Each structure stands twice: as structure tokens, then as C-alpha cells.
Amino acid sequence: MSAPYDVHPADEPRHTPDAEDLWNESYYCDFVQADGSLGGWLRLGLYPNRGVAWWTAWIVRPGASSVASVDYRAPVPPGDSLVGTTTHDDTRIEIDLRRPLEEFRLAADTAGLLVDGDTRSYDETGRTPTRLGVDLTWTTDGEPYHYVATTRYEIPCTVRGSVTVDGETIAVEGQGQRDHSWGVRDWWAFGWCWCSLRLDDATRVHLADIRMFPGVPLFFGYVQGTGLVERNGYCDGHRSDALGVRTGPAAGRRGGSDQPISPGHDRVPYRRRTERCRLDRVEPTPMSGPALERIGRQCVPGGASR
Numbered sequence: 001m002s003a004p005y006d007v008h009p010a011d012e013p014r015h016t017p018d019a020e021d022l023w024n025e026s027y028y029c030d031f032v033q034a035d036g037s038l039g040g041w042l043r044l045g046l047y048p049n050r051g052v053a054w055w056t057a058w059i060v061r062p063g064a065s066s067v068a069s070v071d072y073r074a075p076v077p078p079g080d081s082l083v084g085t086t087t088h089d090d091t092r093i094e095i096d097l098r099r100p101l102e103e104f105r106l107a108a109d110t111a112g113l114l115v116d117g118d119t120r121s122y123d124e125t126g127r128t129p130t131r132l133g134v135d136l137t138w139t140t141d142g143e144p145y146h147y148v149a150t151t152r153y154e155i156p157c158t159v160r161g162s163v164t165v166d167g168e169t170i171a172v173e174g175q176g177q178r179d180h181s182w183g184v185r186d187w188w189a190f191g192w193c194w195c196s197l198r199l200d201d202a203t204r205v206h207l208a209d210i211r212m213f214p215g216v217p218l219f220f221g222y223v224q225g226t227g228l229v230e231r232n233g234y235c236d237g238h239r240s241d242a243l244g245v246r247t248g249p250a251a252g253r254r255g256g257s258d259q260p261i262s263p264g265h266d267r268v269p270y271r272r273r274t275e276r277c278r279l280d281r282v283e284p285t286p287m288s289g290p291a292l293e294r295i296g297r298q299c300v301p302g303g304a305s306r
Contacts, residue, residue, distance in 0.1 A: 007144035007153045009100035014080050015182045017048045024185035027095055029106060029138055031159040031176035037062065038163065038170055042106060042134060044084070044093055046076050053077070053084055055093055055110065057132065059163060067165050069112035069132045101155070104138045104178055114166065133164030138178050142204050143229050145222045152181035156196070156204040156224065177206070201225065
């Protein structure tokens with residue numbers, strides 16, 4: 001990144017890891033059907049220094065079983081590849097950076113579980129083995145947004161393709177968001193809340209509340225729409241050095257200010273492309289920690305969480 005918020009096509013492929021054990025690179029994407037009848041999220045996270053990749057996916061359908069697909073011991077794709085395969089469950093996961101920052105495709109054929117009821121993610125019952133197939137393309141529908149304090153960016157998108165559950169294929173046409181993150185990621189060190197949404201007037205909103213230190217506000221996000229991009233962030237100026245971040249309009253540049261970022265301080269032209277409204281994602285989800293690890297052990301024969 002040459003300046004705060006800048007995202008370049010060269011940022012899309014895999015990056016060279018440092019020597020830290022928890023150095024991680026992840027590609028996350030979510031979607032929701034235009035009529036709200038289907039939604040889900042998918043994530044491939046690579047831990048090259050641990051020699052393992054984490055695959056997690058969750059598909060929801062009103063009035064039907066949810067679908068979980070989790071593997072915490074998949075191999076890291078070789079070299080710079082983003083195509084992963086396993087032999088223990090005939091899984092194939094492929095990420096295709098077709099047009100960097102413009103078009104992103106994820107295709108997967110994986111083992112999964114049908115999960116009956118909202119509470120079944122927390123116990124060992126109400127689950128049936130199945131296959132999950134995904135072939136979805138995320139097309140950029142706004143401006144990429146780079147976090148000011150870490151190597152991570154978010155892109156609002158439209159989504160098209162198909163999802164196949166237990167042999168039934170469902171066409172998808174809707175909204176979503178994707179992100180790409182790389183660096184040391186200790187997911188157990190602190191909490192966060194994340195959401196993205198799209199309003200009826202085509203406004204896009206993204207919020208991330210990072211709960212790193214008690215009483216220290218740290219958040220990032222954007223509002224996009226009607227020809228305007230507002231990139232927002234805030235960090236308590238008294239603790240910015242302790243957080244290891246610089247804040248303010250010059251954040252990320254040498255000599256950046258330690259003053260809180262005011263909403264809307266950074267406004268750039270934006271080409272309006274969107275037309276409809278759906279909620280894309282809200283985190284945290286109930287599928288985290290031990291519950292997700294139990295799902296992973298059932299998705300992968302003989303699997304153990306890592």
C-alpha cells in the first residue's frame with residue numbers, strides 16, 4: 001500500500017510470509033440471495049508456517065437445514081497457487097483472481113454436514129453428512145476499502161453463480177462482500193464485531209469494532225453511495241502508540257497525526273453501480289470456538305481441530 005486506503009491489483013495474490021508461527025493469509029467472501037432465500041459465507045485461511053490451511057463455510061436457508069463445511073487440516077496450496085485439494089474427503093477448493101480488484105471466483109466441492117436447528121451447532125446431534133458445491137463470482141460493486149491499521153481490505157460486490165447442497169443446485173444472484181487479509185493473526189487475542197450491509201437506496205456500509213483493550217475504542221469502516229465514499233476510523237489518540245497504529249487523515253504515512261479520525265474526513269469520487277438492498281454479513285456468528293471445532297471433526301473423517 002502506498003498510502004492509507006490504497007488497494008492495488010498486486011495486493012490480490014498470495015504474499016510472502018514472515019517467520020511468525022501465526023502468520024496467516026485469508027480470503028473471505030459472503031453472499032445473500034436477492035430475495036433473502038439463501039445466504040452464506042466461505043473462508044480459506046492459509047497458515048504456511050504451520051503447513052495447514054483452514055477451510056470454513058456456512059450456508060443458511062430459511063426453513064431448511066443449514067450446511068457447514070469445516071476442515072482445519074487441509075494442506076496449504078503449493079507455491080503461489082490458490083487451488084487446494086485433499087485425499088481424505090475428495091475436497092477441491094479453487095480461488096480464481098480473474099480480474100484483480102474487479103472479479104473474484106470461488107469454486108469448491110467439499111464434504112459437509114446438514115445441521116438441523118439453530119442450536120445444533122453447539123452439540124453433537126442433528127447432523128447428517130452431505131456434499132457442498134459452490135461456484136460463485138464476486139464482482140466489485142463499489143470502492144475497495146483498506147483498513148488503516150493492518151494489512152486487510154474489504155470490497156463490496158454483487159454475487160452470481162450457484163450453490164449445490166446434497167445434489168440440489170440453487171442459482172444465486174444477489175449481494176455480498178469479500179476481504180483479503182495477511183499478516184500475523186492471533187484470533188484468540190481479542191474480540192471483534194463485524195458487519196456489512198446494503199440499503200435500499202444502494203448505500204453500502206461496513207463496520208468493524210475491534211475490542212483489543214478495554215475502554216479503548218478502535219473501529220474502521222466506510223459508507224459508500226450517491227457518488228461519495230466516506231472512509232471512517234477511530235482510535236483513542238492517547239493509546240495509538242500502544243496499539244501500534246497511526247490515526248488521522250495522514251495515518252499510515254510518515255509523520256501521521258495521532259488525532260482521532262473524523263467521520264467523512266476522506267472523501268473520494270465513487271461511481272454508483274448498485275440498485276438493490278440486502279444485509280450481507282453480521283458477526284460474531286454462533287459458529288465459533290469449540291462449536292466450530294466440533295463441526296470440523298465431523299466434516300473431516302478422523303479430523304482434529306488445530
